[in-house]
Amino acid sequence: MLFEDSHPSHVLKNKNILLGLTGSIAAYKSADLVSKLVQAGADVHVIMTESATKFITPLTLKTLSKNPVSIDLWEEESDWHPGHVELADKCDLFVIAPATANTLAQFAHGNAESLLSSVYLVNRSTVLIAPAMNGKMWDHPATVANKKTLIERGHLFIEPVDGMLACGYEGCGKLAPVDHIFKAILTQF
Numbered sequence: 001m002l003f004e005d006s007h008p009s010h011v012l013k014n015k016n017i018l019l020g021l022t023g024s025i026a027a028y029k030s031a032d033l034v035s036k037l038v039q040a041g042a043d044v045h046v047i048m049t050e051s052a053t054k055f056i057t058p059l060t061l062k063t064l065s066k067n068p069v070s071i072d073l074w075e076e077e078s079d080w081h082p083g084h085v086e087l088a089d090k091c092d093l094f095v096i097a098p099a100t101a102n103t104l105a106q107f108a109h110g111n112a113e114s115l116l117s118s119v120y121l122v123n124r125s126t127v128l129i130a131p132a133m134n135g136k137m138w139d140h141p142a143t144v145a146n147k148k149t150l151i152e153r154g155h156l157f158i159e160p161v162d163g164m165l166a167c168g169y170e171g172c173g174k175l176a177p178v179d180h181i182f183k184a185i186l187t188q189f
């Protein structure tokens, strides 16, 4: 496997990974993912939705990624070139982990209301989506249809797993283990 054959601190060297975080209880797990990616040499830029900031602080992700964290479409501080276009243009891989039902719907329908969904539309690199949600939300025909649309568009899914969900239900909807997501990212390079 790629990871075993290469030095961990070099395996993602010069790779620019854009990581979208959305408003799921699993958002805290992304801190670990960012840390692993940075240790593997990747340049990681995090975009959070407003909802994601209710679950984990931008400061944590800024510190771990060693890069500014972007949240608000209207507060971009770069030069004349809109930051969201630049983020998308530079990235080698666009990962959304965790991805909420709402964000899947926005992506499927081309809704560009948030910074994250705007970047999604500008991005042309491979999209890797790791959903996390209540099992009933995951099974709902609306979510199933959105997932189908995104797969038909060529995006890759890291399926959620069975387990005890934060809402108290047991079922399928738990974010895939961070190691699993990390390995899926490695296989893209």
Ligand SMILES: Cc1cc2nc3c(=O)[nH]c(=O)nc-3n(C[C@H](O)[C@H](O)[C@H](O)COP(=O)(O)O)c2cc1C
Pocket: 021, 022, 023, 024, 025, 026, 049, 050, 051, 052, 099, 100, 101, 102, 103, 114, 132, 133, 134, 137
């Ligand atoms: C405590 C709590 C946990 C939540 N966890 C999830 C979740 O795991 N998955 C999900 O799809 N929505 C979850 N939600 C609902 C989303 O936060 C909500 O739909 C939000 O609008 C998502 O916005 P975003 O996609 O822009 O991040 C949760 C809400 C609360 C209050």
